[in-house]
Structures are given as structure tokens and as C-alpha cells.
Amino acid sequence: MSTIVAVETRDVRFPTSRFLDGSDAMNADPDYSAAYVMIRTDADDHHEGHAFVFTIGRGNDVQVAALRALRPYLLGQDVEALLSDMGATSQRLVHDSQLRWLGPEKGVMHMAIGAVVNALWDLRAKRENLPLWQLLSRLSPEELVSLVDFRYLTDALSPADALSILQDALPGRAGREAEILATGYPAYTTSPGWLGYSDEKLQRLTRLAVESGFPQIKLKVGADLNDDIRRMRVARATVGDDFPIAIDANQKWEVAQAIEWIRALSPYGIAWVEEPTSPDDILGHAAISRAIAPIRVATGEHAQNRVIFKQMLQAQAMQVMQVDATRVGGVNENIAHLLLARRFNIPVCPHAGGVGLCEAVQHLSMFDYVAVSGTFEDRMIEFVDHLHDHFVSPARVLDGRYCAPLTPGASTEMHATSLAEFEWLKPENSATTLAP
Amino acid sequence: MSTIVAVETRDVRFPTSRFLDGSDAMNADPDYSAAYVMIRTDADDHHEGHAFVFTIGRGNDVQVAALRALRPYLLGQDVEALLSDMGATSQRLVHDSQLRWLGPEKGVMHMAIGAVVNALWDLRAKRENLPLWQLLSRLSPEELVSLVDFRYLTDALSPADALSILQDALPGRAGREAEILATGYPAYTTSPGWLGYSDEKLQRLTRLAVESGFPQIKLKVGADLNDDIRRMRVARATVGDDFPIAIDANQKWEVAQAIEWIRALSPYGIAWVEEPTSPDDILGHAAISRAIAPIRVATGEHAQNRVIFKQMLQAQAMQVMQVDATRVGGVNENIAHLLLARRFNIPVCPHAGGVGLCEAVQHLSMFDYVAVSGTFEDRMIEFVDHLHDHFVSPARVLDGRYCAPLTPGASTEMHATSLAEFEWLKPENSATTLAP
Numbered sequence: 001m002s003t004i005v006a007v008e009t010r011d012v013r014f015p016t017s018r019f020l021d022g023s024d025a026m027n028a029d030p031d032y033s034a035a036y037v038m039i040r041t042d043a044d045d046h047h048e049g050h051a052f053v054f055t056i057g058r059g060n061d062v063q064v065a066a067l068r069a070l071r072p073y074l075l076g077q078d079v080e081a082l083l084s085d086m087g088a089t090s091q092r093l094v095h096d097s098q099l100r101w102l103g104p105e106k107g108v109m110h111m112a113i114g115a116v117v118n119a120l121w122d123l124r125a126k127r128e129n130l131p132l133w134q135l136l137s138r139l140s141p142e143e144l145v146s147l148v149d150f151r152y153l154t155d156a157l158s159p160a161d162a163l164s165i166l167q168d169a170l171p172g173r174a175g176r177e178a179e180i181l182a183t184g185y186p187a188y189t190t191s192p193g194w195l196g197y198s199d200e201k202l203q204r205l206t207r208l209a210v211e212s213g214f215p216q217i218k219l220k221v222g223a224d225l226n227d228d229i230r231r232m233r234v235a236r237a238t239v240g241d242d243f244p245i246a247i248d249a250n251q252k253w254e255v256a257q258a259i260e261w262i263r264a265l266s267p268y269g270i271a272w273v274e275e276p277t278s279p280d281d282i283l284g285h286a287a288i289s290r291a292i293a294p295i296r297v298a299t300g301e302h303a304q305n306r307v308i309f310k311q312m313l314q315a316q317a318m319q320v321m322q323v324d325a326t327r328v329g330g331v332n333e334n335i336a337h338l339l340l341a342r343r344f345n346i347p348v349c350p351h352a353g354g355v356g357l358c359e360a361v362q363h364l365s366m367f368d369y370v371a372v373s374g375t376f377e378d379r380m381i382e383f384v385d386h387l388h389d390h391f392v393s394p395a396r397v398l399d400g401r402y403c404a405p406l407t408p409g410a411s412t413e414m415h416a417t418s419l420a421e422f423e424w425l426k427p428e429n430s431a432t433t434l435a436p
Numbered sequence: 437m438s439t440i441v442a443v444e445t446r447d448v449r450f451p452t453s454r455f456l457d458g459s460d461a462m463n464a465d466p467d468y469s470a471a472y473v474m475i476r477t478d479a480d481d482h483h484e485g486h487a488f489v490f491t492i493g494r495g496n497d498v499q500v501a502a503l504r505a506l507r508p509y510l511l512g513q514d515v516e517a518l519l520s521d522m523g524a525t526s527q528r529l530v531h532d533s534q535l536r537w538l539g540p541e542k543g544v545m546h547m548a549i550g551a552v553v554n555a556l557w558d559l560r561a562k563r564e565n566l567p568l569w570q571l572l573s574r575l576s577p578e579e580l581v582s583l584v585d586f587r588y589l590t591d592a593l594s595p596a597d598a599l600s601i602l603q604d605a606l607p608g609r610a611g612r613e614a615e616i617l618a619t620g621y622p623a624y625t626t627s628p629g630w631l632g633y634s635d636e637k638l639q640r641l642t643r644l645a646v647e648s649g650f651p652q653i654k655l656k657v658g659a660d661l662n663d664d665i666r667r668m669r670v671a672r673a674t675v676g677d678d679f680p681i682a683i684d685a686n687q688k689w690e691v692a693q694a695i696e697w698i699r700a701l702s703p704y705g706i707a708w709v710e711e712p713t714s715p716d717d718i719l720g721h722a723a724i725s726r727a728i729a730p731i732r733v734a735t736g737e738h739a740q741n742r743v744i745f746k747q748m749l750q751a752q753a754m755q756v757m758q759v760d761a762t763r764v765g766g767v768n769e770n771i772a773h774l775l776l777a778r779r780f781n782i783p784v785c786p787h788a789g790g791v792g793l794c795e796a797v798q799h800l801s802m803f804d805y806v807a808v809s810g811t812f813e814d815r816m817i818e819f820v821d822h823l824h825d826h827f828v829s830p831a832r833v834l835d836g837r838y839c840a841p842l843t844p845g846a847s848t849e850m851h852a853t854s855l856a857e858f859e860w861l862k863p864e865n866s867a868t869t870l871a872p
């Protein structure tokens with residue numbers, strides 16, 4: 001038996017705004033940041049659980065405060081008891097009535113709980129000497145069902161529904177696991193399309209993306225329609241008629257405005273439209289979906305929890321689900337998302353980029369392929385080539401595909417040197433500003 | 437010209453869990469708390485702006501950290517510039533792209549912004565020597581429209597729609613203001629109905645509520661159906677056949693379970709059903725509304741922002757809107773809620789109780805009567821007789837009606853002695869536990 005003896009946090013911020021990496025219609029100058037948590041135990045194996053919440057700068061200190069508020073829930077706890085019943089462990093945090101008041105199940109407090117849950121998953125995978133995707137892929141359907149919080153889901157997905165989905169995917173698990181190990185998982189890239197880039201840089205990076213084997217690229221849009229038309233023309237001319245180009249408005253539009261804008265860009269060929277309006281607006285996304293079909297609507301990186309995803313599916317408001325690894329209540333809630341998507345036959349294309357999101361989400365998609373959906377159809381993981389070198393086991397993309405992570409854990413551990421170098425200590429090392 | 441010279445915060449917690457005041461199906465042992473903020477200026481008038489976020493204990497420190505993160509946005513700012521354009525002032529905070537990532541517009545960060553906005557309203561009302569409800573009631577329709585953030589609302593409420601609503605209510609403003617001053621605003625009480633109370637206490641407090649002139653009471657339900665049936669019988673027998681009894685499940689149920697449970701309680705007469713399921717579940721509330729009509733569904737105390745309220749109205753998912761003063765982006769967003777409710781002809785019955793919510797929401801309802809809806813029909817403000825004596829200008833209810841606040845400000849200022857006595861300094865004065 002071992003116990004948790006330390007829960008440490010770090011406020012880590014990278015000054016990405018200096019180069020306009022990550023700039024879009026809503027986020028002009030993000031400083032990619034991580035509210036980082038490390039869980040240490042007194043076990044002889046010296047394994048630690050590491051995870052984080054991705055933020056874009058100011059407010060990362062608040063996110064760290066939320067992580068610190070969870071320390072009393074962890075310190076002194078029996079590690080084996082926590083890790084052997086991760087369903088109960090995550091629900092004990094998510095449903096704590098006093099913490100729940102701060103959401104419920106949304107925003108700063110929920111994301112902090114998600115990071116702690118993910119740090120425990122990282123620890124468990126290290127202990128079991130498996131990368132997280134393989135650990136999850138080898139759990140029984142019953143064990144997987146026990147991880148999921150079905151509260152508020154049963155009108156769309158019951159435990160019996162989930163069990164049936166997972167049992168249907170049992171045959172072929174081993175073959176699909178071997179396939180992932182051999183050939184990885186499809187990726188697409190957003191690197192060419194940041195709004196702050198010049199047309200020359202857009203063209204150069206677009207060409208590079210195609211040459212690198214990516215089967216799709218994505219452009220940020222939504223600040224100015226004429227600029228968007230010009231940039232779509234540049235990209236389309238570079239890639240040719242048939243290459244998929246997705247666009248991403250990052251929540252910029254009103255419902256009617258979204259429909260108009262997308263129609264104006266549609267002659268240039270749109271693979272999907274991402275975050276056309278408020279991530280909370282299920283009915284708005286449904287109206288947009290109806291108006292722009294067969295162009296697909298993608299959303300989810302800001303979907304606060306499974307209740308939003310459930311409704312997006314019930315209302316046929318989205319045709320591509322973009323799960324995020326640090327927006328919600330951790331791996332457990334992500335598994336609920338994957339099951340919901342399978343139940344409604346919608347592809348999952350995770351949101352990535354930022355700090356460490358590529359590292360985190362690859363495990364979810366690979367698990368989905370092996371044990372849930374069993375298909376690559378219309379599925380790929382976003383890839384952005386930023387900040388990977390700060391991770392102990394960085395995501396690797398070759399010929400447009402994520403390579404299967406082989407290192408035990410959830411790939412969410414950063415180098416101690418990176419944590420130290422980019423720790424945000426006001427005012428000495430203030431990579432980001434205190435106020436705009 | 438004056439500037440903001442200090443923004444102070446306090447973590448204030450009352451040990452209410454000791455008496456099970458405030459206990460319900462989801463919140464067994466709340467410690468009513470306030471993440472409190474004080475804005476000081478260098479003006480000669482020595483006025484300060486005070487406001488707070490209401491929480492129920494653990495996590496109040498995280499909420500205070502979010503308030504502190506806003507200090508750099510305020511310190512050194514020109515007070516007159518901030519107060520004279522409260523629309524721009526609130527949107528500068530709400531739309532700060534880096535802070536927005538932590539929501540967007542929900543949870544800890546959004547509530548902190550709301551408290552800062554409300555503290556500025558308190559300051560402005562003190563400077564103008566008017567209680568907030570009167571200050572708002574005397575603004576022109578154009579000034580009121582300028583306060584509202586219409587982002588994501590225009591498919592349901594445009595600035596022109598809002599202007600038209602406010603202009604329609606211009607005639608009779610003075611008469612309605614005089615009426616509020618003379619006779620106040622209807623109240624209902626939840627004091628008898630906490631889940632932790634014995635049947636004897638329920639009966640005694642129910643009788644007291646009727647004798648005190650309240651036109652409606654509310655019972656907490658949702659933990660155990662047989663208990664709920666027994667408690668409904670006790671209350672119904674006490675008040676007679678025609679007296680309205682609302683019930684409140686505090687988000688306890690699944691959608692199908694809610695419909696079943698409400699049908700089982702319906703023989704005892706239900707005025708409305710509050711928070712039957714997840715506050716995020718618009719489609720779920722719509723399904724429940726259709727199934728239990730003509731019993732009405734009420735929700736809103738946990739509605740994270742105006743986008744949720746918009747959809748609840750569009751989907752006919754709620755028949756009573758329960759705005760909350762500290763859940764959202766402050767008075768400005770509350771005005772958007774009142775306009776949405778008027779646009780869809782739904783009554784507003786604010787959520788109150790907790791710490792200081794009665795004090796805060798009375799201003800919203802009185803303003804609504806004078807300048808927006810112009811009617812009391814089906815409208816009343818929740819009242820719970822807890823913790824009022826900690827406020828400099830406590831809410832007063834006489835004969836089942838809130839008395840119009842006469843003191844300049846937003847009634848959100850607590851006594852310095854209360855702030856000092858109940859400040860939560862771990863571990864010396866830890867009224868609430870660190871973990872359950």
C-alpha cells in the first residue's frame with residue numbers, strides 16, 4: 001500500500017504571443033500556458049502522475065489555485081484504492097457538492113478536477129508499464145463502463161447502451177492495437193492557417209503540410225470576410241481542387257452571420273466549419289448545420305461537459321465532435337464523449353495544439369479506434385507543431401500520421417527544465433502581461 | 437477625476453452546515469460563503485464599491501483568487517470613465533481573450549467578473565445617491581441598451597428589439613416607481629422547506645410563512661420519493677388546497693426520472709418544479725416541460741450565461757426564469773436576462789437566499805417592474821431569512837413583500853465586523869472543512 005505524499009503545482013507560461021502562433025479571430029495574442037500538477041507517492045517505484053490544464057495566459061494563476069484547492073482531497077489517500085476505481089475517484093471530485101457550486105461541471109473548477117484525474121491516469125499507466133491508450137484498450141467493457149459518469153446522460157446513453165457498444169468492439173481489438181502500433185493514427189494540421197500569418201507564410205506552410213503527408217489542413221477565419229476569401233483562394237490554389245481545407249471561426253459569429261459568411265466561403269471548398277458561434281449554443285449550431293448542409297459543423301474544444309455534447313448530438317447540431325483533453329473532467333469524461341459519439345455515429349476529431357494537447361489526445365483517439373468506434377473513417381487528430389520539445393515523450397507525427405506512443409503513461413509529463421525555465425513568477429519572469 | 441487605488445478581497449464563510457440550513461438533494465451541508473471584493477478610489481467622497489460571489493464553502497478561495505486576478509484590470513483606472521460606460525467596462529472584462537479561455541463566460545472566472553462589475557455598480561449608485569434599482573429605472577432606453585452585450589443573442593433579441601421593449605415601458609415608469617416605494621415587491625419563502633428539517637419543523641415554519649403573508653412556499657425534494665410525498669402531504673395539510681407550493685429538486689434527476697417523480701407528486705399540487713435536472717440541459721428541460729404541462733418548469737440559478745437562457749426560452753424549456761445575481765457577468769448580463777424574458781413573455785422570479793442574494797436581486801426585480809416588464813403577474817422574489825444582519829442595508833420583507841431599498845448603492849456591502857469575524861483563515865478559523 002502507498003499513499004499520496006505531495007501534490008505540487010506550477011504556473012507555466014510560454015510567450016507565444018510574440019510570434020502570433022495560435023492567433024485567431026477571438027484570440028489575438030495567446031500565451032500558451034499550462035496550469036500543471038504533479039502527484040507524488042511514497043511507493044518504491046518513484047512514479048509520479050503529471051497533468052495540466054491548457055490555458056492561454058492570464059488567469060493561469062487562477063487555474064493553479066483551483067488545482068491547489070484539490071490537494072486536501074488527495075494528500076494521504078491510498079493510491080491503490082484511488083487508481084483501482086477511477087470511476088469512483090473522479091466522481092468523488094466532480095460531485096463534491098461544495099466545489100460543484102462553482103460550475104457545476106464547467107470552467108476553472110471542472111478543468112482542475114480533470115487535470116487531477118488525468119494525473120492519476122498518468123500515474124496508473126506508468127505503474128502498469130503501458131501507454132495510456134493501451135491500458136484503456138485492454139480494459140474489459142465492464143471496467144470501461146464503470147469509469148463513466150452517466151448522470152444526465154441516460155436519455156441518450158445508458159450504461160447498457162455503453163456496454164453494448166464496447167462489447168460489439170471486442171472482436172478485433174488485438175488486430176487494431178497492432179495496426180495502431182504499426183501505422184499510427186491519421187493527423188491533420190492547423191500550422192499553416194493562423195490568422196496572424198502573412199499570405200506568403202500561409203502559402204509556404206500549406207505547401208509544406210501537403211508535402212509532409214497531411215490529408216487535411218485548417219485555416220482560421222472570421223475576422224474579415226475579404227481577408228478570408230483571399231486566404232482561402234491562396235490556400236486552395238496551393239493545394240488544388242480536391243484537398244480538404246477545414247475552417248475555424250473560433251466562436252466569432254452570430255448565428256445568421258455564420259450562415260452568411262460560410263456561404264460566401266463555400267465556393268472555395270470547405271471540409272468542415274469549426275466553432276461558428278458560442279460553444280454553449282446548441283440550438284444555434286443546429287440552425288447553422290441545417291442551413292449549410294452538406295458542409296459539416298465541428299465543435300467541442302470549448303464544450304464544457306458531456307451534457308453539452310449530448311445535446312449537440314440529440315439536436316444534430318454538430319457533425320464532427322472535437323473532444324478536448326483538458327477542458328472537461330479528465331479521461332473519464334472523455335470516454336463518455338467517445339461513447340456518445342459512437343452512439344450517434346459521429347466521428348471524433350480531437351482538438352489539439354496549444355501546450356501538450358497533441359500529447360494528451362492521441363491516447364483518446366487510439367483507444368477509440370481499438371475499443372470503441374473501430375474505424376478511422378472521417379477521423380483524424382489535429383496537429384500543431386508547437387512546444388513538443390518540452391515534453392518527456394513528445395507526440396510524433398510521420399507522413400501525416402501520429403505514431404503510437406510507446407512510453408508508459410499519458411504523455412503529459414513535461415521536462416523539469418521546461419517547468420523551471422517557463423515558470424511564471426511575477427514580476428521577474430512575467431512572460432505574459434498582468435492585464436492587456 | 438479619480439482613480440481606483442485599491443481592490444481588496446476577503447474569503448468569508450459562515451458555518452451554516454451546522455444547522456442544515458440550506459440543505460437540499462444535491463447540497464447536503466453547505467457553508468454559505470462569499471468571495472468578497474471591495475473597490476476603493478482616491479475620490480473625496482470616500483465611496484467604495486462592494487460586491488461578492490456567493491459560494492457554499494470549499495472553493496471559495498479559488499473564487500477569491502479569480503477576483504484577485506482582476507486587480508490589474510482595475511488599479512489605476514479612471515473611475516468616471518469606467519462608471520460612465522458600464523457596457524464597455526463589463527465587456528472589456530468579459531471578452532478579454534485570455535481570461536475568456538477559462539470559460540468562456542462561465543464558472544469561476546465569469547462569476548469573478550460579475551462581482552467586479554457589480555462592485556462598480558454599487559460604487560456608481562452610491563455616487564449618484566440612489567439605490568441601484570432606482571438608478572437603473574431612470575436610465576433612458578438607449579442607455580440601458582448600451583449596457584447589454586448582444587453577442588450570441590441576436591437570433592432571439594437584437595438591440596432594436598431591446599430598445600422597443602424599453603420604449604414601450606417608458607409610459608408609467610414614474611407611477612410604478614412610486615408603487616414600488618409604497619408597497620414593495622411580492623416575495624415567496626423557501627425557509628420552511630429545507631431537506632434536513634424534521635416534519636415538525638417543516639409544519640411549524642410552513643404555518644409561520646402563511647401567517648407572515650407569503651403568497652407561496654417552496655419545498656426541497658429529490659432525495660427520496662416517499663419522503664417527498666410525506667413532506668408534501670404535511671405542507672399541503674398545513675396550508676390548505678389552494679395555497680401555491682413550489683418544489684425544487686436542485687438538479688437531482690435524470691430526464692425520465694424527473695417526469696416520473698413530478699407525476700407522483702402532482703396530486704399534492706405543484707406551483708412549479710425547479711431545477712429538475714442539469715442546468716445545462718436545454719433539451720432535457722424542454723422534454724420535461726412538455727411532459728408535465730401545465731405544471732411549470734423553473735430554472736436559472738445555475739444558468740451560466742445569457743446563451744443558456746436564450747435557448748431555454750427558444751426551446752420552451754422553462755416557464756419561470758430564475759435569474760441569479762452572482763452566477764453571471766453582473767448587473768449588465770442580468771439586464772440581458774430581463775429583456776430576454778420580456779421578449780418571450782416569461783415571468784422572472786429571481787433566485788435568492790444564500791449570502792446576500794436577497795439583498796442583490798431585489799434591485800433587479802424592482803427595476804424590471806418599473807422599466808422592463810411593467811407587471812407583477814406571476815412574479816415574486818425568493819426570500820430566505822438567513823444572514824441578513826451581516827449587511828449594512830439588509831433586505832426587509834414585510835407582509836410577504838420586499839420593501840424597496842432606500843439606501844444608495846446595490847445593498848451588497850457587508851459590515852466590516854462580519855467580514856472580520858467570518859474571514860476564513862486556514863486553519864485558525866476554518867469554518868468549513870478542507871475536504872469532505
